[in-house]
Amino acid sequence: MPPVYVSHIEYACGSELVTNEDLKRLNPDWNIELIxxxxxxxxRHFCAPNELPSDLAYKAATKLMAQANIPPESIDAVIFCTQSPDYVMPPNASLLHARLGLPKTTAVFDFTLACSGFIYGLAMAQSWIQSMGFRRVMLVTGDAYSKYIHPRDRSARALFGDAVAVSILEPSPLSSSGIVDIDLYSDGTGGPSFMIKAGGLRNPRSQTTCLPIRDITGNERTDEHIAMDGRAVLEFAKREIPPCTQKILTDNRVR
Structure with a gap:
């Protein structure tokens, strides 16, 4: 079974560059220096009003395919990870498939994850190449969180930007070069620490979900915006990530 590697990678950022000085001018009460x-x-880069991750994906993919001389008919699959889709349906992967003019034999699908999306995508692309004989898989990862962040939520507004990365995975030409190992983990109990409460079927948008809420630290948002418990997310990362990292290093005898 040949190893799989990332042969090419390209990216595209939202077209609007927003500096800390811009945020401070709009929010003079924010301690931007401390943030x-x-x-x-x-x-950070924000998408323009009519700009979406699917547009960034198309921009990055066409640039990558042109520079690397990758013909559309050589793409066996497109995996698109985003929490900022154009529509509820169809999936972004199908929209990108049409815009790139890929053949009907190309398998496409979306999945939705945040920070772990790239690693999960690598695992799926690797599995398809090794188990189904695919020769070239396009992995797209990206979001436009600015669309979901309240302008007065300094905890999220100052942190996140909008961008997309497009990666091509292929069988490695060298038996000693490629993805060495992947470990996948989940902890669904942390969902409330990073959440948009309204807009889905469980809690549809209404006249009350758009009402502003101010938390104890002064961040303002509605239930239709991202609500992030920054302290909880940071503590989770500090507690959980180091042992996971150490395990995969130990498993592969890396010091």
């Missing part, structure tokens, strides 16, 4: 010190983020 920058804690996060290290000095600027």
């Amino acid at each position: 920058a010190h804690k996060t290290g983020v000095l600027s």
